[in-house]
Amino acid sequence: MFHADQVRPPYARLADWTQQMPDELRCLKQAEAEAFFRRIGITFAVYGEGGDPDRLIPFDMFPRVFTQAEWRKLERGVKQRARALNAFLVDIYGRGEIVRAGKIPAALVYRNAAYEKAAAGIVPPRGVYSHIVGIDIVRTGPDTFYVLEDNCRTPSGVSYMLENREIMMRLFPGLFRENRIEPIDSYSTLLRRTLASVAPEKCTSSDPVVVLLTPGHFNSAYYEHSFLADLMGIELVEGADLFVEGPFVWMRTTEGPKKVDVIYRRLDDAFIDPLCFRPDSMLGVPGLMDVYRSGGVAIASAPGAGVADDKAVYTYVPGMIRFYLGEEPVLQNVPTWQCAKSDDLRYVLDNLAELVVKEVHGSGGYGMLVGPKASRDQLASFAERLRADPGKYIAQPTLALSTTPTFVDQGIAPRHVDLRPFCLVGERIELVPGGLTRVALTEGSLVVNSSQGGGVKDTWVLAE
């Protein structure tokens, strides 16, 4: 918000807004927001933590603001990355030109745990593997954005993007009159259009049947699944609601079986088809992969998409952009050391206290080390784990992340934030002007994951 101690212009009106807001009103509005979230049931269960299954993700009322110029750059960068990642996926499940050209090590691709041999040779409809690409971005300066990681499988959090806007418009309608904020509510229409646009060859209907496949109501993101299905007007199905017969997938309805054309699955590859992947999975649909392979159904994201968001493959994304698109990357990668490489590992071990170390296949902020925040003992024990299995880890410098004003007990204070825009890839590439801003609510903390006590904010893109 501040630059050289001056309030940056996009935040100017917000500065007045907060100054004019007495503490009592702020508490009142905060309570109202919480009651709203609890009533609509947008809660978040953290795996393995027990406690309140209806825990709310803390919502911070202070919005995060982008100017139109800043957003245009982000938009270009995000769409560019989404295109390159999809081109990469089609390539590596096809001829593998990028590997032949020596731009990425063959082992990293073909021996990757997320590489699905079952998908080899498949070109999904419109050549799209990852239909919803969530790209986590941080900002370190006025014009410097870094991509922290890509999410090509089933990025979550978009319900928060939409609901945070909803609650802000409800709590502070005045703000929306005074500031010209780009709307984001076309997201669900665009998502449905994107999914319908990738209907498989064998679908002859002009209105394909799209369903959202959820692991079930015990899943921590179940709210989001049902919320999205509702906004799109599509059925929310569990594995047991679907079955394969002949060349198609069907859902069980009160009127008998109904053919399904596109499955937006919020389930990992390993669980979607017990005949093809994990035989013990109760969540999937036996025989689904056969139907998919023969063009009877489309799956979004396509099985195998996960290899593109692997944290070790991440390093090669700028190379992909140059290789497939012939363009220079608009958004930078964070410099990354691959602990699998002995030189990199040595550097990481020598500089552990300054680095952030993550598991290649980890997510949710679990199993990571933030060097500057770690105790001596933690550093030592982490170094041991690194030496034992270096291929499991990558390391990055601790970035001077940007902060956004955030309401805390003592008033307003700067807190670190990141941003996850959701890029839609189908017949066209679409990005609504906004995203999910996550905020590390603990002073000085850099970890924004909701499973680690992070909160969320509304994200504004100002119209010209």
Add this chain to the structure above:
Amino acid sequence: MLSRTADHLFWIARYMERAETAARLLDVGARISLLPSAGAGFRSEWDSILQASGTAEGFARKYDDPVQRNIESYLFFDRDNPSSIASCITAARENGRIVRTALTSQVWDALNTAFQELRGLERLPRSQLEMSRLTDWTMRHTAMVRGAIDATQLRNDGYDFLNLGYLLERADSTARLMDVKYYVLLPQVDYVGTGLDTYQWSTLLRAMSAHRAFHWAYGGELTAAKIVHFLVLNRQCPRALLTAIAGVSDHLERLAVFYGSANATQTRAQAMVDELQALSIDAVFDEGLHNFLTRFIADVADLGGLIHECYLSGDVR
């Protein structure tokens, strides 16, 4: 609609109606216990409540004495009792959460508010909670959910499945509430027609919020025959067995039209309606009220099973 969605809708309604029945039973129990005991028959009036709600066994496993306080806890708060009000509201809300997409936000809101308030009640010390307040609370929330459904739900097949749940459960619960009377009095035929008898019958009417309605419909004195007529055969009474079963039949017919095909459920429901319509109160008493009700409860369960098989199981071809 997905069979599983229809199933969840059906059970939201059944659980909400079941919660309401539990509240009504608690009311009946509280009023009956204000009178000197009939002495013989079952050990106490409270025991009859447990018998009628089908929870006597579960209760006996957990408590020794059917004293009021234990029964109240068991029927309202106890999560080990699947028919307790807390269990029912929680289950209804969980079913609702699973099929959020098939509910309007008002219906969800009503379900979720009941659940959130329930959690608040569970945190209060029991000494601060009067049973009359809890039963009022329950009926207020079941009415709000019901009202939200009527006022806002789209009149599609989902609406029919919700109503089927309500009406089947209601048919079952009216029969069970009437059966309480049997358990309280058995086997003292001497009491029939006494002041105590009348008091118990009128309590039953009160519990069904039908006390005034009865007087409007029949006037004059309470007699067993009039009351049984009211609760079994009078279609003006919203909780009468015939009203509920005719409603079930109507909603099944709507489904047959909506889907363009009928199945065994429509035939079976219509047969039940026909049988009730042809019934006289004398015939009920000849068969014995308890026997009649037992048979009726079994028929309702069969019809429920058939609806499951034909619509909710997902095995329809």
